[in-house]
Amino acid sequence: MATRPRDLADRLAGRRKPNDGYLRETFNLPRDQARTRARDFLTRYPKAAYMSGVESWRELPGGNIEFTMRRLPSAD
Structure with missing residues (x-):
């Protein structure tokens, strides 16, 4: 629980993309x-054009894999 406004601001800032x-x-x-x-x-x-890759991944209970892929919007 946030005790100060600054604590809440820090927590919300961590959610930003x-x-x-x-x-x-x-x-x-x-x-x-x-x-x-x-x-x-x-x-x-492809990585050479879009600098794509797996940003993060984790194994969840039950065997599923949660992962985030990232890439640039274009191959310029």
Whole structure:
């Protein structure tokens, strides 16, 4: 619980999306489907052109994988 207005402001600031120009997509899939989805993403948006990659991932209880892919909006 926030005790000061500054505590609340800090907590809300942590929720902001980074303004670094990347587009992000988050997925929550079973392990095999997660691998397939990540491969498809990297095939569609190659790292050399879009600087794409897996930004973060974690294994959830039950075996699902939650992961975030990022890429630049264009290949310029």
